[in-house]
Amino acid sequence: MVVTGTTRRVDKHRAILDAALDVFARQGYADTNLDEVAEVAGVAKPTIYNHFGDKAGLFAAVVETSSQDANARVADVIAATSTNPEDLRAELETLARSLVHCLQGGAGSATMRLQLVEGARFPELISRVRDGNRDRTLDLLAGKLAQLAATGHLRLRDPGRAARQLMALVSDEPLVNSGFGARPVDPAVVDRAVTEGVDTFLAAFAPEPAPES
Amino acid sequence: MVVTGTTRRVDKHRAILDAALDVFARQGYADTNLDEVAEVAGVAKPTIYNHFGDKAGLFAAVVETSSQDANARVADVIAATSTNPEDLRAELETLARSLVHCLQGGAGSATMRLQLVEGARFPELISRVRDGNRDRTLDLLAGKLAQLAATGHLRLRDPGRAARQLMALVSDEPLVNSGFGARPVDPAVVDRAVTEGVDTFLAAFAPEPAPES
DNA sequence: TTAATTTTGAACTCACGAGTACAACGAGCG
DNA sequence: CGCTCGTTGTACTCGTGAGTTCAAAATTAA
Incomplete structure (x- = not known):
């Protein structure tokens, strides 16, 4: 060896x-x-x-490393989403659930909490990393949604906006429910937020009226 | 005197x-x-x-007092919203904009930041106050939305869900953009989030297809 | 195997902030 | 006006944690 x-x-x-x-x-x-x-x-x-x-140097390294790790996990989730699904609703729910767990569960929770809580103490570091993460996530998601629109599954004029709003609809409630990362994310809360959020998303952006709304 | x-x-x-x-x-x-x-x-x-x-006693008093103040401001905004507006979109945009400014601008920003950042240090106090605030806000908002449904302006099966999602759509982007309270809220960001968020909300919940979507 | 590098346990210095003490002063009340 | 209570400026104690030191041990490299 x-x-x-x-x-x-x-x-x-x-x-x-x-x-x-x-x-x-x-x-x-x-x-x-x-x-x-x-x-x-x-x-x-x-x-x-x-x-x-020193302590600040360690903190900066932790933020950088953990945020890169989170980035990679998110990219994997979005890449794994089909652009021609048999069941769009189910596909979006799977995507959304995975995203929320990446961002708010397990290692993602720790990363998120650092970015969220220490923004006042390390404004440049946190802004750069957090905004970079978010921009990248939204870009990838917008790209995927644009592909879904190109294959006729969605009707979008602005994929970026759609991406922001899908993220808001599915992540806001779990985030608040977890006390912004102070408590573990409740999978039941995630499931509900995802189901309802995707439902509303499809009601607004699906080409034909969604079956449920 | x-x-x-x-x-x-x-x-x-x-x-x-x-x-x-x-x-x-x-x-x-x-x-x-x-x-x-x-x-x-x-x-x-x-x-x-x-x-x-002591210091913790002061902090608890600050959290209690500022959260009650925020509650009152939110209640005023929601109460002032008409249940039979001539222009529903404009009315909802005004409501949403005022809510976001109450919650994330000025005094609301400080209150929010305390609730958001110190949840791990004072779990019981912060959970009670923050969850209480949120529940109350969502209840009031759901009530108003239910009234709008009763007068035929919206089509809702679950006013609570609609309230949660309207809040998510209009507040998520300003919150992230302000670094979760670490920076002042940008009014232009609020305006965009409100306009787009209400648009999506109406696309999903208005009785007839919204004119824009 | 030897030499070089890294790590260790233990002890240390120093700055900081929570909380306290106290004599003197100020404000309010009867 | 005298009394009571609240406030003040100043100084203080003590605990905590960042960062440092150092001889010995452990690990790595040649």
Whole structure:
């Protein structure tokens, strides 16, 4: 077995990032002390300083890394959506449910909470990362919706607007219900928001009147 | 001129609450020190302790008071909406714009930010106040929408759902654009979200096909 | 195997802010 | 006017956490 030269160092680097994401998201930047991050990561505190410089440096790295990860997950979900589905409603519900879980459940929840809560403390970093994430997500989603329009499944004049509104309809209620990330997302709430949100979306944007509305 | 016995004390009490709302909202609970609140309020620090006990007590009072104020403003806006408007679209746009400004602009912005950011630190207080506010707002709005349905302007099977979705459509974009309260709300963004959101709402819930969609 | 690099545990310094104390002053009331 | 209560400016204590130090140990590289 061949172990590459920096494998172990990468392990610790990643372990610190993972631990920090968890602790920062739960407690916020101010209430997070690096003794605790070190303990969760299984390293010594000076090791964190060796890798990341200082607390703010660690935070910035966590935000960047976790947001890139979230981006990749979202892109996968949108790419996996068919542009010629047999059941459009079901396809959109699956897409929407997956998006909400990517953004608000599991690792996405921690990422979202950092972006949401610490915008005042790190305005440039958070704006750049969060707005970049959102723009990218909406672009990809708008692209997919435009394809659905091209194949006659939807009637859109502005795919960007449709993307924004679909996101709003399906994500607002779960977000509020979770206390903006302070509580775990309730899958039942997501399901309801998705079902109702897609229903309203189709009532507004489907070519023919939606069967239910 | 007759001055009531506790006028001065009420003045200071209110001055402390106002100052604290401003500072807590800008800096967050952890980064707010009571020396600064005292300076902004124009009182001595021990006076804050005399009135509110400790920092957490002050914060709780600020959350309660500002949320009640926000509640009253929202109730006024909804009550002022006609249930038999000549121009439904314009009436809904006015309602929606006022709601968003109540919730996300001026004093509403500070209130919202406290509720949004400090949910993890004070879970019971924030959940109670924020969920109570939201439930009340949605109830009032659902009531108004139900009345619009009763007069034939809308076609609803579930006014509660319609209220949730109207709120989502008109408030999501301004909220994200303001960095969840970290930046001032941009009126142009609100206008666009309101116009487009009401348009989609009417496309889904108006009795006859909306003229634009 | 040796040398170089990284990590460690433990202890430390220093700045900061919550909360307190207190004598003196100010405001309000009878 | 005297009394009571609230407020003040100033100084203080104490706990906490960011960041640093260092000799020894562990890991990695040659």
